[in-house]
Amino acid sequence: MLGAGPSDGAGAGALSPARRAADLDVVAGGRVDVVVVGGGVTGAGVALDAASRGLSVVLLERADLASGTSRWSSKLVHGGLRYLAHGELGLARESARERAVLMGATAPHLVRPLAFLVPDVAGRAASALAGVGGRLGDAVRASVAGGRRSLPGTRRVGAAELARLTPGVRGGRGGVVFWDGRLTDDARLVVALARTAAANGARVLTGAAVRAVDGADVHVETADGEALALRAGVVVNATGVWAQRLAPAVRLVPSRGSHLVVPGERLGSPSAALTVPLPGSRSRYVFALPQPGGLLYLGLTDEPVPGPVPDEDPVPAEDEVTLLLDTVNQVLAAPLTRADVVGSFAGLRPLVLPASAGTGPDGATSDLSRRHLLRWDGPVLTVVGGKLTTYRAMAEQAVDAVVARLDRGARRARTARLPLVGAAPPVALERVAAPRRLVERYGTEAPAVAALGAEPVVDGRPETVGELRFAVRCEGARTVADLLDRRVRIGLVPADRQRAVPVAVRVLAEES
Numbered sequence: 001m002l003g004a005g006p007s008d009g010a011g012a013g014a015l016s017p018a019r020r021a022a023d024l025d026v027v028a029g030g031r032v033d034v035v036v037v038g039g040g041v042t043g044a045g046v047a048l049d050a051a052s053r054g055l056s057v058v059l060l061e062r063a064d065l066a067s068g069t070s071r072w073s074s075k076l077v078h079g080g081l082r083y084l085a086h087g088e089l090g091l092a093r094e095s096a097r098e099r100a101v102l103m104g105a106t107a108p109h110l111v112r113p114l115a116f117l118v119p120d121v122a123g124r125a126a127s128a129l130a131g132v133g134g135r136l137g138d139a140v141r142a143s144v145a146g147g148r149r150s151l152p153g154t155r156r157v158g159a160a161e162l163a164r165l166t167p168g169v170r171g172g173r174g175g176v177v178f179w180d181g182r183l184t185d186d187a188r189l190v191v192a193l194a195r196t197a198a199a200n201g202a203r204v205l206t207g208a209a210v211r212a213v214d215g216a217d218v219h220v221e222t223a224d225g226e227a228l229a230l231r232a233g234v235v236v237n238a239t240g241v242w243a244q245r246l247a248p249a250v251r252l253v254p255s256r257g258s259h260l261v262v263p264g265e266r267l268g269s270p271s272a273a274l275t276v277p278l279p280g281s282r283s284r285y286v287f288a289l290p291q292p293g294g295l296l297y298l299g300l301t302d303e304p305v306p307g308p309v310p311d312e313d314p315v316p317a318e319d320e321v322t323l324l325l326d327t328v329n330q331v332l333a334a335p336l337t338r339a340d341v342v343g344s345f346a347g348l349r350p351l352v353l354p355a356s357a358g359t360g361p362d363g364a365t366s367d368l369s370r371r372h373l374l375r376w377d378g379p380v381l382t383v384v385g386g387k388l389t390t391y392r393a394m395a396e397q398a399v400d401a402v403v404a405r406l407d408r409g410a411r412r413a414r415t416a417r418l419p420l421v422g423a424a425p426p427v428a429l430e431r432v433a434a435p436r437r438l439v440e441r442y443g444t445e446a447p448a449v450a451a452l453g454a455e456p457v458v459d460g461r462p463e464t465v466g467e468l469r470f471a472v473r474c475e476g477a478r479t480v481a482d483l484l485d486r487r488v489r490i491g492l493v494p495a496d497r498q499r500a501v502p503v504a505v506r507v508l509a510e511e512s
Contacts, residue, residue, distance in 0.1 A: 002030045002056045002203070002230075012421045013199030015476030017512055023058075023203040028228040032056045033409070034402055035218050035232035037210045037246065039063075040070035041186070041388050043238035044193035045395035045415075047202045050236075052418060053399060053410035057202040058230065059194065060220060062209035064482045065475075066190035069240050070388065071486055072313075072347025074259065074289060074300050077102050077111050077181035077389050081137045085283035091371060092140050098390050099181045100146035106392070107420050109429055109443030110189055113151050114182035115272035116287070117166050119175040121331045126277045127176045131156065134178030151179040166288075167268025170333045177272065184292065184440050186388060187486045191475050192420040193391075199421065206476055213246060213380055223478070234402050237382040241309045241350040247382040250375060251353035254309055258316035259299035260324055261343035261492050264290055266336060276327050286327040292437060293462050295492070298324050298336075305348060314346040343493045352385040374401060381405075392416065421445065437462055442470075458499045463488040468504060472511035480504045 036047045039061025047059040061067070080088075080095030102111045118130035134154030141147040157165070158174045165177070183189060194204045207223030216231045237246040241254045264270065267288060274288035289297045301320045321338070329335035352373045372386030372394045383398040396413040403409040422443025424432075432439045434446035442449050452466030452473075471477035471487035483504045485491035490500045 002026060002032045002058070013195035013197070014474040015195060015198060015204055016473055017478075019198075020205065020476065020478075023205055024208075024222065024226075024228070027058055027203060027205065027230050029230065031231040031233075032058050033233045033406060034058070034236060035060060035210075035230065035234075036236045036238055037218075038068075038238035038240065038242075039065045039190070039194065039204070039206060040068050040238065040240055041066070041190050041193065041391040042070075042240065042383060042386070042394055043236070044190050044197060045391040046236050046238055046383065046398050047204065048193050048197035048200065048418075049392075049395040049399040049413055049415050050402060050409070051197050051200040051202040052414045053403065055399075055402070055406070055409040057197065058232075059197065059202055059204045060208045060210050060218070061204075061206045064206050064478070064486055065194050065204075066187035066486050068242075069347045069349065070190050071187040072257070072259075072345050073183075073186045073388050074257075074287065074297065075183045075186055075291070076114075076289070077183050079137050079141055079180055080389075081133050081178070081180075082283050084133060084136050084140070088371075089140070092137070093144055094393055095387075095389050096137070096141045096147050097144040098393055100141075100144055100150050101392060101416050102389075103150050103181055104146045105417055105419065105423075106415070107189065107192065107423055108426055109422050109424065109440065110184045110192065110420075111181045112184075112440075113179050114289075115152075115165060115177050115179055116275045117157070117162065117169075117175050117177050117272040118275045118277075118285075119162060119166065119169050119331050120173040121170050121175075122276050129282065130178065130275070131176040134176065137178060151181075154178040165272035166270045166274045168266070168270065168332050168334065169274065170331060181389075182273075182289075183388075185489060187489065188441055189388075189420075191487070192422060195475065196418070196420045204476065207478060210246070216379055232379065233406050235380045236398060236402065237380050237384075238398075240384065241348045243350060243382050243384045246380055247375065247377050249377065250373065250382055250384060252384065253351045253353050254305040255349045255351050256301065256303045256305050256314055256317075256320075256346050257299065257349060258301045258303075258314075258320040258324070258346040259297045259344065260316070260321060260341045261345070262296050262298060262336060262340045263342065264294045264296040266334075266340050267296060267332070269294070270296070274328065274331070276331055278323075278327055286324055288328055292440065295342075298328060302349075309348060314348055316344050316346045320346075342495070345492060349387075350384050372397075374398060376401075376405075438464075438467075441467075445470075457488065457490060457503050458496050461490065461496060463490055463500075465503065465507060468507040469511055472508060478508075478512070480508065483507070 080092035
């Protein structure tokens with residue numbers, strides 16, 4: 001039975017090149033309680049939960065942490081207002097509870113309150129409905145542990161405050177403000193989960209593709225072309241939209257959610273998320289989400305994706321770009337054009353088709369539940385569906401099933417009170433001696449990142465060479481894409497990425 005992973009002195013749960021090499025040597029031919037397949041938020045969450053209960057764990061990811069859907073979200077930790085609109089009170093309460101856990105205990109350095117503004121110029125019926133929904137959401141939040149004081153309440157604002165919060169909106173009228181959680185970076189959450197799992201003894205191996213599961217034997221091919229095998233008590237399939245490759249009987253309806261990247265100054269550098277109802281819908285909105293560093297993400301679409309799911313990253317369709325721009329332009333004083341779009345991204349949601357359904361979804365994917373599925377197929381437990389906000393609850397239920405199957409490991413999860421690496425109470429984070437931007441991304445590890453260099457990767461952008469060095473030394477980054485597309489996210493703006501590539505290549509050569 002494999003024991004806990006090594007500590008190399010590079011910080012809590014450091015995923016260094018030396019640790020990866022050592023873990024590969026130990027894993028080959030070994031036996032482990034749990035093999036987790038997939039390095040997204042669900043897989044990393046399962047690995048952390050299982051390791052923290054005393055199980056031996058190996059996480060295998062074919063590419064990189066957060067290389068799939070988990071880096072293409074809206075960067076929100078939300079309480080489920082949309083689920084209330086569909087009458088799913090239980091899912092809304094679960095979302096509100098998990099948001100409170102992230103904000104109050106496990107990741108307060110990564111999740112902060114964000115105001116959402118629905119302007120009256122979008123239609124008084126829309127802002128009135130937002131007010132009702134927001135107050136229902138406030139009531140749900142107050143009903144869960146830690147939720148009552150985690151966010152301000154819903155309220156109306158006048159024209160002056162609307163202009164201050166969202167300067168790009170046509171003036172003269174007010175609106176409704178409700179609150180939710182903003183995630184600094186979804187990929188950073190996944191990295192923090194994986195490193196916390198490693199700190200609890202899990203072996204986290206990226207560039208390790210599972211080619212087959214034959215009974216208890218898991219066959220792996222590494223990025224270097226090496227073949228290895230290990231035996232597992234249980235295999236947890238946490239591969240999201242690719243889950244059917246290990247569990248063909250699972251029925252999924254992938255849905256594409258697309259975003260555009262625009263300079264925040266084009267909307268007057270808003271401090272609140274502009275929220276505009278999608279024409280013809282009472283529960284779907286287009287959001288203009290302000291981001292650290294001056295950018296703004298405009299989303300979100302919900303389009304069914306037929307056919308097999310490719311390994312390549314999805315891209316927004318032309319009609320999605322048009323829909324997003326046309327919707328937000330309804331309320332802007334100076335409409336956006338395609339020339340304002342400096343980048344775009346899209347992700348695939350693994351929506352579960354209910355067992356009672358026919359051969360396909362009856363209606364739009366936006367109407368399918370975001371509930372998750374647990375399903376056993378021999379020694380393989382598939383956990384799929386759900387959403388980023390509820391990853392911890394999904395992982396807890398999955399590991400409950402694993403513990404029952406193996407008859408070993410702690411019966412109760414610890415993860416609702418287990419801080420991720422870098423986490424600390426807000427008062428302590430205020431005292432961290434490092435630039436605020438780094439504290440909001442690395443928490444208590446920000447001084448270590450700052451000490452590795454403040455030189456910008458790209459002139460005019462805030463990301464530093466120290467962040468790239470830290471990513472290689474401690475966060476498992478092995479390639480240029482790992483660095484630029486997932487650890488610091490410069491890749492969201494292709495023109496900036498092109499300028500950053502030589503710096504990333506240099507850092508990899510120096511640090512690997």
